[in-house]
Structures are given as structure tokens and as C-alpha cells.
Amino acid sequence: MHPTVVMSNHVHVYVSQAHKGELVMGAGVDSYNGYGQRGSFHLIERQMAAALELFPVFARAHVLRTWGGIVDVTPDASPIIGPTPVGNLFLNCGWGTGGFKATPASGWVYAHAIATGEPHPLAEAFTLERFTTGALIDEHGAAAVAH
Amino acid sequence: MLLIACPWCGEREELEFHYGGQAHVAHPAEPEGLSDSQWGEYLFVRDNPKGPFAERWSHSAGCRRWFNVVRHTVTHEILAVYPAGQPKPVILP
Numbered sequence: 001m002h003p004t005v006v007m008s009n010h011v012h013v014y015v016s017q018a019h020k021g022e023l024v025m026g027a028g029v030d031s032y033n034g035y036g037q038r039g040s041f042h043l044i045e046r047q048m049a050a051a052l053e054l055f056p057v058f059a060r061a062h063v064l065r066t067w068g069g070i071v072d073v074t075p076d077a078s079p080i081i082g083p084t085p086v087g088n089l090f091l092n093c094g095w096g097t098g099g100f101k102a103t104p105a106s107g108w109v110y111a112h113a114i115a116t117g118e119p120h121p122l123a124e125a126f127t128l129e130r131f132t133t134g135a136l137i138d139e140h141g142a143a144a145v146a147h
Numbered sequence: 148m149l150l151i152a153c154p155w156c157g158e159r160e161e162l163e164f165h166y167g168g169q170a171h172v173a174h175p176a177e178p179e180g181l182s183d184s185q186w187g188e189y190l191f192v193r194d195n196p197k198g199p200f201a202e203r204w205s206h207s208a209g210c211r212r213w214f215n216v217v218r219h220t221v222t223h224e225i226l227a228v229y230p231a232g233q234p235k236p237v238i239l240p
Contacts, residue, residue, distance in 0.1 A: 031165075032218070033195055033200060033220050035197045035220050036221055036222070036223055040161075041148050042148050042161065042162055131191045132187040134183075134187075
């Protein structure tokens with residue numbers, strides 16, 4: 001029924017259909033710190049409402065299961081990649097709800113940081129230092145769906 | 148869904164509130180005397196405990212007032228609600 005991934009930034013939906021027919025979607029993040037890994041009911045409800053906005057026919061489907069994890073988010077919502085003031089401690093974290101598609105590139109620049117001790121030129125702006133210099137990265141929502 | 152007891156309006160659903168992060172982060176007395184890294188600490192570095200956490204909430208879709216909550220970050224149980232400016236209550240484990 002659904003030959004491709006469909007994404008809508010307007011209603012915050014991305015949905016793909018698994019081979020068994022189930023529809024797979026990703027929802028949002030709680031606004032507060034938490035280790036519960038449960039998934040808030042109102043976020044699930046909002047996700048369903050958004051999906052129905054895009055595909056009213058989904059109203060015939062049932063929620064089979066939901067999954068929740070821990071989302072590591074930085075103050076400017078961009079990842080931290082590179083060396084730290086602690087020798088031989090390197091960071092590659094803070095990817096928020098993004099990251100999968102960036103994995104090859106982040107692995108490449110992270111390996112450079114570990115091998116040389118210096119951030120890769122492509123990732124220079126993404127070091128921990130930006131929270132001291134104030135050169136934050138204004139890319140909140142740069143992923144195709146807003147967060 | 149959290150059920151948060153606003154000190155002025157009573158229990159309301161989490162959707163009526165706006166989260167304000169860690170409570171009791173005092174503005175530096177002499178900001179001009181701080182180094183860049185000290186100022187960065189004040190702006191960005193916060194506790195992130197697994198357990199009771201004192202945090203700020205605003206009843207943004209209600210009375211719009213700010214107050215503090217102690218919430219357990221694993222169970223999401225709300226252990227205390229108290230007005231801003233009051234000391235953090237002692238929560239026994």
C-alpha cells in the first residue's frame with residue numbers, strides 16, 4: 001500500500017510500511033529530563049493525530065506497540081563531536097532524535113579526532129568549546145522533520 | 148501524562164504546562180567578573196540526576212505562574228510542589 005517513506009514537516013509525520021504491513025512512525029521528545037523510557041501517552045496520541053491528518057485511512061489501523069528510549073539533547077540541539085579538555089576522552093553525543101543518516105559522516109570526522117587529537121575541519125564547529133565561546137549552532141530543526 | 152498540582156490552580160494535565168529546566172540555578176552576583184567558561188557553566192551546564200530532580204514549571208495555559216517541582220526522573224512521581232523562591236524541600240530516599 002505504501003511503497004516509500006512519506007514525511008511531512010507540517011504535521012510532523014514520517015511513516016514507512018514494514019514488509020509485514022505494519023506502519024512504522026517516529027514521534028517526538030518529552031520536554032523534561034527522564035530515564036523512564038516509556039513514551040508519554042500524549043506524544044503517542046499526537047503522533048497518531050498527525051498521521052491521521054495526512055492519511056485519514058489510517059484510522060482503520062490499531063496501535064500495535066510503542067517504544068520509548070532516552071534522547072540525549074544538547075542546549076543548541078546539535079551534536080557534540082571531538083576532543084575534550086580531558087586527555088584521550090572524545091565525545092560523539094547529543095544527536096537528539098537524529099543521527100542515523102549522519103552516522104557515516106560523523107564516524108569519519110570522529111575517527112579523525114581520535115587519530116589526530118584535533119577536530120576534523122568539517123566538525124570544528126561541533127566541539128564542546130562552543131558552549132564556552134558562545135558560537136552555538138543554529139540548526140534546530142535542520143532535520144527534515146522539526147523537533 | 149504527568150498530573151501536576153499547580154499551587155494556584157490545582158491538578159492539571161502536563162499539556163497545560165511549560166518546562167523550565169533545573170530549579171535553584173542562581174544568576175551570578177557579578178556576571179562581569181566571570182570568565183567565558185564560568186559564564187558558559189552558568190548558561191549551559193545542568194544536573195541530570197537519575198532520581199529526584201528539582202525543576203521549574205510554568206502553568207502556561209492556566210495562571211501563567213512559575214513554581215518548582217521535585218520529580219523522580221525514572222518513575223516520574225511528583226514528590227513536592229512549592230513556590231519559586233522557597234528552598235528545595237528535603238526528599239528522603
